[in-house]
Amino acid sequence: MTGGGVPALRVEGLKKTYGNGLLALDGVSLEVEAGRFFGLLGPNGAGKTTLINSVVSLARPDSGKVTVFGKDAFAEYKEARRMIGVSPQEINLDKFLTVEESLLYHAGYYGVEKKKAKERAEELLERFALIDKRKARTSTLSGGMKRRVMFARALVHDPKVLFLDEPTAGVDVELRYSLWRYIRELNRGGMTILLTTHYLEEAEELCEEIALINGGRIAAQGTKDDLKEEYGARNVEEVYLRVVGHDVA
Amino acid sequence: MTLLESAFNRSFRTLLGREILRFVRVWTQTLIPPLLTSLLYVVVFGVALGGRIREVDGVPYLQYILPGVALMSLITGAYMNTSTSVFDAKRERYIDDILISPMSDAQIALAYTLGGTLRGLIVGVGVFVVGMPFAGASVVNPVMLLLIAVTVAFTFSALGAVVGVVAARIDHVTFMTNVVIQPLAFLGGVFYSADMLPPALRVATLFNPIFYMVDAARYATLRASDTNPYPTLAIVAALAALAFAGAWWAINRGPNLRY
Numbered sequence: 033m034t035g036g037g038v039p040a041l042r043v044e045g046l047k048k049t050y051g052n053g054l055l056a057l058d059g060v061s062l063e064v065e066a067g068r069f070f071g072l073l074g075p076n077g078a079g080k081t082t083l084i085n086s087v088v089s090l091a092r093p094d095s096g097k098v099t100v101f102g103k104d105a106f107a108e109y110k111e112a113r114r115m116i117g118v119s120p121q122e123i124n125l126d127k128f129l130t131v132e133e134s135l136l137y138h139a140g141y142y143g144v145e146k147k148k149a150k151e152r153a154e155e156l157l158e159r160f161a162l163i164d165k166r167k168a169r170t171s172t173l174s175g176g177m178k179r180r181v182m183f184a185r186a187l188v189h190d191p192k193v194l195f196l197d198e199p200t201a202g203v204d205v206e207l208r209y210s211l212w213r214y215i216r217e218l219n220r221g222g223m224t225i226l227l228t229t230h231y232l233e234e235a236e237e238l239c240e241e242i243a244l245i246n247g248g249r250i251a252a253q254g255t256k257d258d259l260k261e262e263y264g265a266r267n268v269e270e271v272y273l274r275v276v277g278h279d280v281a
Numbered sequence: 282m283t284l285l286e287s288a289f290n291r292s293f294r295t296l297l298g299r300e301i302l303r304f305v306r307v308w309t310q311t312l313i314p315p316l317l318t319s320l321l322y323v324v325v326f327g328v329a330l331g332g333r334i335r336e337v338d339g340v341p342y343l344q345y346i347l348p349g350v351a352l353m354s355l356i357t358g359a360y361m362n363t364s365t366s367v368f369d370a371k372r373e374r375y376i377d378d379i380l381i382s383p384m385s386d387a388q389i390a391l392a393y394t395l396g397g398t399l400r401g402l403i404v405g406v407g408v409f410v411v412g413m414p415f416a417g418a419s420v421v422n423p424v425m426l427l428l429i430a431v432t433v434a435f436t437f438s439a440l441g442a443v444v445g446v447v448a449a450r451i452d453h454v455t456f457m458t459n460v461v462i463q464p465l466a467f468l469g470g471v472f473y474s475a476d477m478l479p480p481a482l483r484v485a486t487l488f489n490p491i492f493y494m495v496d497a498a499r500y501a502t503l504r505a506s507d508t509n510p511y512p513t514l515a516i517v518a519a520l521a522a523l524a525f526a527g528a529w530w531a532i533n534r535g536p537n538l539r540y
């Protein structure tokens with residue numbers, strides 16, 4: 033750990049059991065330094081989405097502590113959540129709103145002043161090539177367009193930490209590369225980014241630091257280079273397979 | 282910042298604005314049909330049957346039923362608005378965007394509830410105003426009537442929020458309308474005075490919350506009432522508080538909202 037400064041995200045001993053008795057997080061502890069590009073990798077059902085949801089109280093953890101830039105995610109949820117942007121794994125756009133309204137209403141939910149929200153929405157519509165679609169209802173968009181609206185929505189209140197839960201699933205090559213470019217730029221501008229993905233080359237390309245989660249536990253964590261060295265691997269994919277890939281042919 | 286300012290902050294106002302935008306955007310489904318249905322009641326029960334039942338409690342029949350008919354559409358409008366809005370938001374998960382925002386659960390519950398309250402009021406007032414020339418009535422105590430209307434709409438809107446959260450399928454939402462709310466409204470003394478009922482049914486009516494609401498509305502409009510209005514008003518206010526507590530619970534702890 034390089035230490036110094038408050039971490040963007042600090043998770044300590046997080047446990048989550050779902051209503052049906054399934055233990056999805058089994059004491060997860062994790063620290064993401066401010067300004068990092070952080071990858072959270074793991075097989076289907078490992079607990080990645082549950083971890084993200086627990087931070088924003090969409091899942092209710094049984095126990096554990098979460099802080100976002102030093103703010104307790106539960107006791108000081110207003111301050112904590114204002115700093116977080118989430119682009120969820122599943123599309124969840126309000127079907128009664130147009131593309132532009134999706135951004136403006138979201139900004140409003142986060143308390144962003146109208147004028148500022150308008151400016152920011154304009155920039156993001158431009159950025160994600162959604163200007164032509166601004167007046168279209170979200171339900172009339174293609175899957176990739178919906179994804180783009182969700183990225184823009186996650187960013188419109190200027191979060192300090194961005195959670196991207198499988199942002200590139202079902203997205204065409206061009207959008208993938210332009211998204212990579214954009215989030216890298218945001219990261220260089222100081223935004224902390226936590227990305228989950230099943231495309232290991234994506235993690236290889238973007239992330240400085242990686243945590244591998246398996247069966248609700250952190251199985252390995254470190255910078256990309258440290259992990260490769262530790263597991264004698266040439267790339268992230270090999271690290272991944274060594275850590276969690278026992279039953280992968 | 283005062284408590285009031287922080288409770289009704291921009292986040293809250295935005296969600297309330299969204300709720301209003303929703304029912305206005307689909308006004309042909311949310312505002313027009315209840316007006317038409319209620320006008321049919323006025324025509325069928327007031328104009329056609331009114332010749333046979335000339336007066337109830339010394340009041341012309343159409344005048345007698347109008348406050349209750351308006352209240353029935355207010356109740357269904359408020360309930361339907363919030364239950365379907367919350368249910369849709371939950372089913373398509375766009376409620377997540379609101380649940381993870383810096384809004385408190387009480388603010389979320391209140392914004393949804395007030396959205397439905399407003400829709401109920403628009404429909405209820407609409408029916409009343411449209412029916413008034415036919416009934417030839419005037420309102421004896423408009424302030425009390427408005428107060429009752431707001432409280433009743435609020436109650437059923439909050440109830441709608443609870444059902445919207447708890448319902449696993451859309452039929453649960455409509456079940457409540459068809460099997461609970463509509464029958465209670467019909468048996469709530471809209472079309473007759475409780476005195477006209479046989480004793481057993483009259484006693485049963487006393488357990489119907491809508492009976493008190495209709496009765497209070499009629500009292501405020503005509504002062505022709507089955508019961509003294511002040512205990513009734515207290516009951517209506519208590520039900521509103523209870524329903525809102527339910528809505529708050531639903532947003533905070535309700536099944537399938539936060540896992």
Ligand SMILES: Nc1ncnc2c1ncn2[C@@H]1O[C@H](COP(=O)(O)OP(=O)(O)OP(=O)(O)O)[C@@H](O)[C@H]1O
Nearest residue numbers: 050052054056075076077078079080081082083540
């Ligand atoms: N609402 C829920 N109720 C019960 N179990 C759940 C619920 N959501 C997730 N789970 C279970 O919790 C475990 C972790 O799920 P989670 O969605 O966090 O995994 P994930 O790492 O995001 O997987 P994926 O890569 O497939 O998105 C899984 O076993 C899943 O079946």
Ligand SMILES: [Mg+2]
Nearest residue numbers: 080081082121
């Ligand atoms: Mg997931």
